[in-house]
Amino acid sequence: MSFARQITAITTVVIAATVSLNVSASESLFGVIKGAETLPAGAMEIYQKVNRRSDKDTGDYVAYDFTTEVEYGFSNRFSGSAALKMLSLDTSGLIIDGYLPSANDFGLKLSGMEVAGKYMFLSPAKDDIGLSVYMSGNYDWIDPHSGQDKDTFSIETDVQLQKYFLEGEMIWATNFGVEMTYADRAEIDNLPEDFDWPTDPEMEIELKVGTGLSYRVAPKWFVGVETFYETEFETEVGQERWSIFAGPSLHYGSAEWWATLAWLKQIEGGGEQYENQPDNSLHLIEKTKQELTFMVGFNF
Amino acid sequence: MSVDFRNSLLWFPVAALSVPAYAVDYFTIAEAQKMLFPSAQQFLVNDIEFSDDDKDKIKDLAGVRQRHDKQPVWKAQANGEQIGWFIVDDVVGKHEYITYGLAIDMQGKVIGLEIMSYRETHGSEVRRQNWRDQFVGKQVNEEFALDEDIQNISGATLSCRNLTDGVKRLLVIHQMALAKL
Numbered sequence: 001m002s003f004a005r006q007i008t009a010i011t012t013v014v015i016a017a018t019v020s021l022n023v024s025a026s027e028s029l030f031g032v033i034k035g036a037e038t039l040p041a042g043a044m045e046i047y048q049k050v051n052r053r054s055d056k057d058t059g060d061y062v063a064y065d066f067t068t069e070v071e072y073g074f075s076n077r078f079s080g081s082a083a084l085k086m087l088s089l090d091t092s093g094l095i096i097d098g099y100l101p102s103a104n105d106f107g108l109k110l111s112g113m114e115v116a117g118k119y120m121f122l123s124p125a126k127d128d129i130g131l132s133v134y135m136s137g138n139y140d141w142i143d144p145h146s147g148q149d150k151d152t153f154s155i156e157t158d159v160q161l162q163k164y165f166l167e168g169e170m171i172w173a174t175n176f177g178v179e180m181t182y183a184d185r186a187e188i189d190n191l192p193e194d195f196d197w198p199t200d201p202e203m204e205i206e207l208k209v210g211t212g213l214s215y216r217v218a219p220k221w222f223v224g225v226e227t228f229y230e231t232e233f234e235t236e237v238g239q240e241r242w243s244i245f246a247g248p249s250l251h252y253g254s255a256e257w258w259a260t261l262a263w264l265k266q267i268e269g270g271g272e273q274y275e276n277q278p279d280n281s282l283h284l285i286e287k288t289k290q291e292l293t294f295m296v297g298f299n300f
Numbered sequence: 301m302s303v304d305f306r307n308s309l310l311w312f313p314v315a316a317l318s319v320p321a322y323a324v325d326y327f328t329i330a331e332a333q334k335m336l337f338p339s340a341q342q343f344l345v346n347d348i349e350f351s352d353d354d355k356d357k358i359k360d361l362a363g364v365r366q367r368h369d370k371q372p373v374w375k376a377q378a379n380g381e382q383i384g385w386f387i388v389d390d391v392v393g394k395h396e397y398i399t400y401g402l403a404i405d406m407q408g409k410v411i412g413l414e415i416m417s418y419r420e421t422h423g424s425e426v427r428r429q430n431w432r433d434q435f436v437g438k439q440v441n442e443e444f445a446l447d448e449d450i451q452n453i454s455g456a457t458l459s460c461r462n463l464t465d466g467v468k469r470l471l472v473i474h475q476m477a478l479a480k481l
Contacts, residue, residue: 040422040455076454125457126446167364167392167465168458219396253395255421299421 026071026079026118029251030226031262031293033212035173036130036162038120039073044300046070055289057278059093063288065144066108077120085140087111089147096274098196099285101188104147112140112152118160124171130162145286149186154179158208169216175228177208204240206232214251222251226262231271232286241283243269245291259296266290325417326427329401332414333374333386336403340383343374348477357476362469371473376403384411385478387470391462393420398459402435402470408479410438413467423456426463440471 026039028047039045051065069083092103116136124130136156143150158177165172181204191197210228217223227246234240249262269283277284327335333343348371350358358366374386385404390397396419403411413435415427425431434450443449446457450464 043422043455073455123457125461126452164458167462168394169392216392255395255419 026081027253027258027297028260028295029171029214029222029224030173030212030249031247031260031264031291031295032228032245033173033175033210033226034134034158034160035171036120036122036124036132036160038077038079038118038132039071041073041076043073044071045297046300047295047297049293049295052292053288053290054292056094056284057282057289058274058276058284059091061091061094061288062089063091063144063147064088064108065111067114069114078117080117081115083114083116084110085112085114087142087144087147091147094274095192095195096285098198099274100146101148101191101195101197106147109142111142111144112138114138124162124164125168128163130160132160132162134158134160143185148188150183151186152181152183154181156180171214171222171224172211173214174211175208177206179206179208180204181206198236202235204232204234206230212249214249220252220254222249222253224249224251226264227267237272239271241269241271241286243283243287247290255299257296257298260294262293264291264293324419327401327414327416329388329416332388332401332416333376335414336386336401336412337376337378337384339378340376341379342377343386344377346373346375346385346478347371348373348473354476358469358472361476362465362472364465364469366469366473371470373478382406385474387473388416389466389470391466392458393418393462394423394458395420398426398463400463400466402467404471404474404478408439408471408474410435410467410471412436413463418459420459423453423459425453425456426459431460435467438467438471440468440475444468 026045029035047069049067053063054061066086067083069081071079071081073079086108088106088108090105094100114136116134118132118134120132122129122131138154140152156177156179158175161174163172182201183204184201185199187199188197208228208230210226212224212226214222214224225248229244231242232240244267245264246267247262247264249260251260252258266282266287266289268281269287271283272285273280274285282289350366350369355366372388375382376384376386384406387402389402390399399417401414401416405411413432418424418427431453444464446452446461446464452460
């Protein structure tokens with residue numbers, strides 16, 4: 001698919017979600033899309049997120065990302081957070097030149113950390129539309145795709161929009177984001193012959209856009225749908241990948257705690273593909289065919 | 301109204317005033333009636349039912365939809381004479397509904413508002429007397445803009461907005477259906 005067609009696809013996704021469908025203080029109604037609200041001053045929440053990435057169409061691939069996060073409301077408009085990340089991976093039967101050098105199987109281990117801040121310029125509950133800017137800095141020391149040692153520093157900036165409909169029973173959120181990454185892979189011994197595993201530092205830029213709609217079907221219960229597009233450009237290969245994911249979400253929220261379950265399926269993707277990839281309409285090197293996300297948060 | 305408040309809230313255990321931050325039910329209907337009309341000896345049921353046209357008109361005049369087909373209303377009586385109206389309503393909170401009682405005098409002015417149930421993580425500041433007192437004396441023809449006519453409470457914005465819109469809607473209902481009685 002050409003870049004122009006991708007732009008068309010993005011526009012279609014956003015417009016379709018905005019037109020045909022039509023998220024709480026940092027409480028996630030969706031798996032990926034974030035709302036524009038911040039925590040009130042003095043409020044604190046602790047979150048645990050588990051993301052299961054599975055299926056590259058060849059061999060076996062299952063990765064779990066565990067993120068434990070603490071968020072605090074420094075003012076009614078600004079909240080900050082810090083998170084620790086853990087990763088487990090079980091992959092076999094698939095070797096991807098330059099990306100997945102070997103089978104790998106390990107349980108949970110610390111893989112990275114993140115600090116973030118979010119400032120709400122417009123409140124979705126008071127203004128015509130909510131608007132926040134979210135910035136995060138990440139340091140990861142394990143490659144989330146292969147499980148190999150890789151130092152990654154990234155800075156992400158998101159613009160988050162949110163609007164309430166039906167006095168708050170229906171919530172629409174849209175995110176636009178840019179992530180800039182510096183990555184440096186460690187050398188690996190005993191690589192397959194002629195296997196490409198660059199160890200020179202590389203720069204990547206990822207662009208993201210997504211939208212979601214959630215409706216409160218009963219007190220405390222929300223059902224939603226979300227979709228997002230991601231594309232990544234890398235120094236040597238140009239556009240390395242792009243993908244569109246979409247899927248439903250189920251959210252429960254009460255005064256003391258909340259939980260969200262979201263399933264996301266890769267609808268379409270492109271860019272680099274591995275040799276003899278069975279389905280050429282997806283990007284399956286750095287992405288999987290599906291993701292399952294569960295989050296739970298506790299309010300203090 | 302799909303929820304019959306007389307069947308649900310009236311029989312709830314009385315919640316102590318010293319309940320923690322996540323308290324659910326603060327007052328029963330009878331308690332809220334007594335607080336807003338301390339001199340009343342009797343409350344007579346006077347529920348209002350709405351047609352679709354009524355609901356459309358309420359939305360036009362109040363700016364927000366009337367979600368329920370029936371509104372629980374009582375006449376407050378003292379010494380055999382009516383001294384006002386007591387209306388129970390609920391508005392959308394972040395996770396659940398916020399239930400409140402509104403007292404309106406015979407001239408159509410707000411006497412007072414009591415939060416009967418509040419079930420949200422944040423924003424229980426809407427129960428504070430000084431915030432609720434902003435509605436006292438309000439009439440249907442007055443402005444109800446949040447942060448202009450009614451001060452917002454940061455961190456409780458959705459609750460403030462929906463309660464403010466709710467009071468305006470109940471004053472419209474009073475004007476349409478009760479003021480003529």
